[in-house]
Amino acid sequence: MPRNVLFITADQWRGECLSCLGHFVETPYLDALAAEGVLFANHFANAAPCGPSRASIHTSLYQHEHGVTFNHVPLSARYTNWALQTRWAGLDPVLFGYTDTTLEKGQQDSYPEGVLPGLAPIVQLGKNIWEPVEWADWLATKGHPVPDSLADLYMKTKPQPVADERNQLAPALEVPAELHDTYFMVEEVLDYIRDRSGWCVHLSLLRPHPPWTAPEPYNRLYPPGDLPSPNRAADPGDEAKQHPFLAYAMNRKHQRMSRDDASRRRWQSGYYGLMTEVDHNLGRLFAALKASGAWDDTLVVFTSDHGEQLGDHWLIGKLGYFDESFHVPMIVFNPAPDADSHRGRRIDAFTEGVDITPTLLDWLGVDIPEQCRGESLLPATTNGDLGNRWRTEAHWEFDFSASHFHAEATFGLNPAECRLAVVRGESSKYVYFPGLPDVFFDLADDPRESVNLASDPRYRTRVEEDSRKLQAWSTRRGP
Numbered sequence: 001m002p003r004n005v006l007f008i009t010a011d012q013w014r015g016e017c018l019s020c021l022g023h024f025v026e027t028p029y030l031d032a033l034a035a036e037g038v039l040f041a042n043h044f045a046n047a048a049p050c051g052p053s054r055a056s057i058h059t060s061l062y063q064h065e066h067g068v069t070f071n072h073v074p075l076s077a078r079y080t081n082w083a084l085q086t087r088w089a090g091l092d093p094v095l096f097g098y099t100d101t102t103l104e105k106g107q108q109d110s111y112p113e114g115v116l117p118g119l120a121p122i123v124q125l126g127k128n129i130w131e132p133v134e135w136a137d138w139l140a141t142k143g144h145p146v147p148d149s150l151a152d153l154y155m156k157t158k159p160q161p162v163a164d165e166r167n168q169l170a171p172a173l174e175v176p177a178e179l180h181d182t183y184f185m186v187e188e189v190l191d192y193i194r195d196r197s198g199w200c201v202h203l204s205l206l207r208p209h210p211p212w213t214a215p216e217p218y219n220r221l222y223p224p225g226d227l228p229s230p231n232r233a234a235d236p237g238d239e240a241k242q243h244p245f246l247a248y249a250m251n252r253k254h255q256r257m258s259r260d261d262a263s264r265r266r267w268q269s270g271y272y273g274l275m276t277e278v279d280h281n282l283g284r285l286f287a288a289l290k291a292s293g294a295w296d297d298t299l300v301v302f303t304s305d306h307g308e309q310l311g312d313h314w315l316i317g318k319l320g321y322f323d324e325s326f327h328v329p330m331i332v333f334n335p336a337p338d339a340d341s342h343r344g345r346r347i348d349a350f351t352e353g354v355d356i357t358p359t360l361l362d363w364l365g366v367d368i369p370e371q372c373r374g375e376s377l378l379p380a381t382t383n384g385d386l387g388n389r390w391r392t393e394a395h396w397e398f399d400f401s402a403s404h405f406h407a408e409a410t411f412g413l414n415p416a417e418c419r420l421a422v423v424r425g426e427s428s429k430y431v432y433f434p435g436l437p438d439v440f441f442d443l444a445d446d447p448r449e450s451v452n453l454a455s456d457p458r459y460r461t462r463v464e465e466d467s468r469k470l471q472a473w474s475t476r477r478g479p
Helices: 028-036 050-059 082-088 133-141 162-167 181-193 236-240 244-250 261-292 337-342 353-364 378-383 407-411 457-474
Strands: 004-010 038-044 093-097 120-124 200-205 298-303 330-333 345-352 394-399 419-424 428-432 439-442
Touching: 004 261, 004 353, 028 261, 028 298, 028 330, 038 378, 038 394, 050 353, 082 093, 082 353, 093 181, 120 181, 133 181, 181 200, 181 261, 236 244, 244 407, 261 298, 298 353, 330 378, 337 378, 345 353, 345 378, 345 394, 353 378, 419 457, 428 457, 439 457
Parallel strands: 004 200, 004 298, 038 345, 093 120, 093 200
Antiparallel strands: 038 330, 298 330, 394 419, 419 428, 428 439
16 A cells, blocks of 8 residues: 655644643643554754754754744755655655745746745635734635634634633634634644545644633633643743843733733633644544554654743743744554554654654655754664664754844844754753853752753853754754
8 A cells, every 4th residue: 555644734833732742731632642542752843943843953054054043034945855855755745834935036836925935725725814814714615704804714702701711711712713723723634634645735734822722611611710830930020030131021011921920821721722733633634544543554653843932931922942843743553554653652862853854754755865963763663762873962042033022122233143953862952042151950959940050160061062962063064
């Protein structure tokens, strides 16, 4: 039988948010996927936000190589990607959702704007919440009223009972769960794969990306009053003392979490509710694959492009150097019989977004391009580990040179200096800024990343060691 691929990304999903990892969020179907496959517990995005991270995922290149420094920065046509490689091999990779790829001018006549070259878009739906046209058209066929402003589909809520307002429960989205964008996307995939074989689907779901407004019953699963407090200093002024970049980010309107604790808790409630909604809809998809028999021929990969600060360190969104923005889930289900003896395995070695392209191509029997910096994760599904030559740290980058950051004026830096790079090991994290002081955390003693020890003379040797590791990584190939 021809081999299938189901490559799923859920946008902005923090790495610890799986109930099989002990988190309170309910993810029974992803837990079941992990029980049948392999869970990579220390998987990290290589960049943020969406555009740069997905460029690394799809090309297996790091940000300083592919050059996508922020959303809407073009990905150079000189680089190949997993979709082009599979198409050249005679397969037909298709897209449901978005890849947030900005094209060079020479490519715009050959590929739809915003779609990774090589992917054929079946349904384009995602980041532009102002124009969810395909979802709106589908809703109209279901008899659901379509508002004049299509963005209301993501944000307009039902009238909230007074009791709920008193208890600060998150309001429910007006669109019901059985018509929500996540449900719609899964329905479209089910329609596409029905009676097909040898398919290659990239399902790129928007959720749990904002707006954090969930439909019933998902808006009620996680009462705001029951949610944990953020990982942050009690006073934002104390938090800001950690580093000039953190102080700068906390002063930016769209990156500092509100002091209004009730609002924060409602946002958290919506965020977690949307996660469980994604999980339940993926459960429908997995069940259909099993019922049809396609499950036995389908590689399933589930991950995210980046995480979310969600109030930790007084930040919201995805940026900087904290784990909350870059640690993401990674589950690989290999249906091959030689993976049977290692099902349910948890692997703690560091894996990265750049490992996804080699994994997909490995499964399909397509040559892995020389440009790839990552390695296939498939051997871990059949061997139970990644071998003793695997990387011992994760790496990521964040560029804040885009004009809307105003970082040049804030710090008096040139654009090339408005960036950072991270090497994150089991017991330490080192952050390099070309034009600002370094950051160093002793993760064994300070797992919450609260105290910057970069200037502490007691840690000079460790800082220098991690600095050398980062320099070596920037010129090294492979894991």
